[in-house]
Amino acid sequence: MSDNQNLLAEQRRALILDEVRRRGGVRVNELTRKLNVSDMTVRRDLDALARLGVVEKVHGGAVPVAEASTYEPGFEAKSALELSAKEDIARAAAAMAAPGSAIALAGGTTAYALAQRLVEVPDLTVVTNSVRVADVFYAAQRSAAGGGAGTARPGAATVVLTGGVRTPSDTLVGPVADAAIRSLHFDVLFLGVHGISVEAGLSTPNLAEAETNRHFVRSARRVVVVADHTKWGTVGLSSFASLDQVDALVTDAGLPARERAEIAEHLSELIVAGERSDDGQP
Numbered sequence: 001m002s003d004n005q006n007l008l009a010e011q012r013r014a015l016i017l018d019e020v021r022r023r024g025g026v027r028v029n030e031l032t033r034k035l036n037v038s039d040m041t042v043r044r045d046l047d048a049l050a051r052l053g054v055v056e057k058v059h060g061g062a063v064p065v066a067e068a069s070t071y072e073p074g075f076e077a078k079s080a081l082e083l084s085a086k087e088d089i090a091r092a093a094a095a096m097a098a099p100g101s102a103i104a105l106a107g108g109t110t111a112y113a114l115a116q117r118l119v120e121v122p123d124l125t126v127v128t129n130s131v132r133v134a135d136v137f138y139a140a141q142r143s144a145a146g147g148g149a150g151t152a153r154p155g156a157a158t159v160v161l162t163g164g165v166r167t168p169s170d171t172l173v174g175p176v177a178d179a180a181i182r183s184l185h186f187d188v189l190f191l192g193v194h195g196i197s198v199e200a201g202l203s204t205p206n207l208a209e210a211e212t213n214r215h216f217v218r219s220a221r222r223v224v225v226v227a228d229h230t231k232w233g234t235v236g237l238s239s240f241a242s243l244d245q246v247d248a249l250v251t252d253a254g255l256p257a258r259e260r261a262e263i264a265e266h267l268s269e270l271i272v273a274g275e276r277s278d279d280g281q282p
Contacts, residue, residue, distance in 0.1 A: 010083045012037070013045050018230070018254065020055050020064050027061035085228040085252035088274030090114040093190060093226050093250045097121050101187040104216055105133050107171030107209075108192025110226045112136065122155030127162070127184055129172040129212060134161040160184075165208065173208040181215040189220035193227050195234030198266060201243050203236035210238035217241045224248045229255035232263070243267060 012035060019026050019034075031042045046062050049055040055062040089110055094117035097103055103118075105111050107130035115136040118124060128134055137159045162180040164172030191213065194204045202225065204210050217223055223246050232255060248269035255263075255272060263270050 008084075009045065009048075012041075013049055014083075014085070014254075016042075016045055016062075017049060017054055020049075020062055021230070025058070025061060025063040030061075085254060085274065086110045086113040088252050089226050089228065089250050090117045092271055092273035093224060094118055094121065096224060096248070096250075097124065097188065097190075099123050101125070102127070102185070104128065104181075104184075104186040104189040104220060105130060106189070106191045106213060106216055107133070107167070107169050110192040110228065111190060114190055114226060119157065121157075124157040125160070126157045127160045127181070127186065129162040129164060129177050129181070129216075131161070131166065131170045131172065134159055164212070167206055167209055169206075169209075171209060171212075173206065173212040177212050178215050181212065181219055184219055186216075186220040188222040188224055189216050191216065191223060191225050193225055193231055194236045196225065196227055196231050196243075196249070197233055197235055198243065198262065200235040200239045202241040202246070203234075203239045205236040205238070207238050210236075210240040213240040217245055222247045224250060226250050228252050229259070232259050 015035070016026070016031060019031070028039055028042050028046070031037075031045075032039055035042065046055065046057055049062070050057050054065055056065050086109060090113040093114050097118055099121055100123040102125040105115060105118075105126060105128040107128075111128075111130060112132045115126075115128075115130075115133040118126070119137060119140040126133075126137060137157050141156050160180075162172050162177040164177030165174040167173055191202070193202045196202055202213070204213065217240070223241070225246050225248070227249065229252055232251070243266045246267055248271060249263060249267055250271045250273055253272055253274045260270065260272070
């Protein structure tokens with residue numbers, strides 16, 4: 001962990017969360033020394049992580065929350081985690097979307113970050129079951145039209161939002177969504193996940209979302225998983241795809257070397273976004 005006292009709050013909290021999960025618990029005085037910040041700063045960070053439900057405060061420190069395989073945090077809780085990693089992943093993944101292609105964007109906060117990059121790719125046809133993702137493209141169209149109901153700018157994405165039942169992650173799932181996706185064919189699917197592992201493949205705590213994701217995977221010529229390093233090794237209640245159905249994984253530089261080697265044995269393409277070269281350049 002870094003001794004840089006100028007770390008942004010979200011970077012500090014990501015480091016703290018990684019340490020809690022890796023060690024099974026940390027003490028406040030250990031974190032103050034490693035992060036070179038005050039007790040009060042560490043306690044505020046632990047309070048913030050506890051409010052998100054990802055750590056439990058104990059006397060003198062914090063321990064990880066034991067999440068059940070059926071636990072599904074809401075969009076707001078997840079959106080506050082790993083912000084820098086998600087931005088790095090979104091930047092790298094957006095380069096994989098060719099102008100004029102038909103893409104699918106499943107739900108999740110990493111897909112939401114990616115959508116904000118994809119608004120600049122011309123002539124996309126975007127199918128999504130994420131209310132949040134659709135809102136990104138609709139807002140970009142309204143902005144280009146001067147805030148009114150005018151004609152969208154040339155090259156703006158054509159967006160199709162599936163119907164369905166809304167989940168805590170603000171995705172639409174169920175028979176209506178499944179029927180819409182089954183009738184379509186995508187050049188590439190960008191898929192955020194709750195968990196990914198060698199044994200369980202891609203998984204989610206929501207059974208209906210798992211079924212909808214299965215249809216997304218079947219309808220795509222190319223499947224690209226966008227997931228920060230904390231998702232590796234996590235297993236949800238329901239698996240919906242095996243690793244051999246994944247063409248590429250875009251993750252962040254927080255993924256340790258051992259996990260990278262394990263992934264490389266099972267996936268043909270691993271993209272580590274945000275990695276810095278020796279001269280400090282991405």
